[in-house]
Amino acid sequence: MQFYGVRNGKINLDDLKISFNKFRNFFIDTYIFFEERGDFKLAFNGFQHRPRLMKPSPEAYLFNHVGNKDVFPIEQYGHKLDKVTVFTLIEILHQFIWKTDEIDDFDMIEIFPDTKSSAQKEFRDEINKYLMHLDEGYELTEKGYIIDLPDNGLSNLIRQDLPVHTSDTVTMQVETAIKMFFKYDSNLEEKRKAINILADILEPYRADLKNYTTNKHDTMIFGIVNNYGIRHNDIDQKEDYEKPVWHEWMFHYYLATVHAVLSLKEEHFK
Known part of the structure; x- marks a missing residue:
């Protein structure tokens, strides 16, 4: 739904630019929303009979892929992270996000990495709302990597x-x-x-x-x-x-x- 300013052409959201600090705050807000919804439960903790996807632990997995020992919990350390680290985290989170109510539809051998959860599209759509306004614009693609817009x-x-x-x-x-x-x-x-x-x-x-x-x-x-x-x-x-x-x-x-x-x-x- 478009509200008054956008609907009447008084506000042009496409032309808005945000600083990296503002984008980083939006990223953390987005992460917290999906985390509180339970979409990273399988990745961080495992779910029901399924082991966690980030092995041996989220801290260790992210250290091995991000190279920064102070990353997890993201809501605690996210405000200190630079652009490269944040973009890397976005790609990792996109890969691992799963709605728990979709998990039982797949055997363990099917669930990762070839199958996709509908949460991925929701995560992309949300994070792209802010990526497009940073610098000259970026996009998180369906393949899961960030490109110049x-x-x-x-x-x-x-x-x-x-x-x-x-x-x-x-x-x-x-x-x-x-x-x-x-x-x-x-x-x-x-x-x-x-x-x-x-x-x-x-x-x-x-x-x-x-x-x-x-x-x-x-x-x-x-x-x-x-x-x-x-x-x-x-x-x-x-x-x-x-x-x-x-x-x-x-x-x-x-x-x-x-x-x-x-x-x-x-x-x-x-």
């Missing part, structure tokens, strides 16, 4: 499912590229590698591309990565361009091309 067009593309016939290897490569490019602390080298992964996916389909596109387009697809410092490192490479801007365009272009080629291949098999 992409523009609307690219955001829709990275959420789009690959065609059903796509191999597990290609699916993993695409997911790796998306995570590498958009993770909140990625640098130019990681973004370059992410673009290269997408170009490598297309390489085995090069013969098919000649049937789907013109020779000029086929040359352009591989010419970009071969001549603009993505695949090679030699004196002939064109390096004098605004990489942050053009790398995002390249990623969008190659991801869209991967989707298109795989979809055309699927049509060919029908």
Whole structure:
């Protein structure tokens, strides 16, 4: 429900920015809400006949994955944590959150990590309300990692499912590229590698591309990565361009091309 200010266009929530301290407070509030609801009971303590998921203890598990001995209880130490630690905790909590009334629907062997609780979506939806207002905006994805908030067009593309016939290897490569490019602390080298992964996916389909596109387009697809410092490192490479801007365009272009080629291949098999 939208209230007066938003409903009448007097308040634009999309333009609001918050400090990290404010975000951290919202994160702790969000954590406490789900913790008090019992959604971390299985992770922290175990539930009924099921052992805890954070083994051997929440303190030990978080120490091994966060590298900070003063993390748990989160409501006690959360106000002292830096951005990297908070973001890491968010990803961990998203992985382990479970509604206890859903647990009996699964055998122990099924429950983790492949099955998901509806609490994950609730946790994502809540934490994303605040992530989008921090810095230039972030997002906790369905896969469970935090990325820079992409523009609307690219955001829709990275959420789009690959065609059903796509191999597990290609699916993993695409997911790796998306995570590498958009993770909140990625640098130019990681973004370059992410673009290269997408170009490598297309390489085995090069013969098919000649049937789907013109020779000029086929040359352009591989010419970009071969001549603009993505695949090679030699004196002939064109390096004098605004990489942050053009790398995002390249990623969008190659991801869209991967989707298109795989979809055309699927049509060919029908």
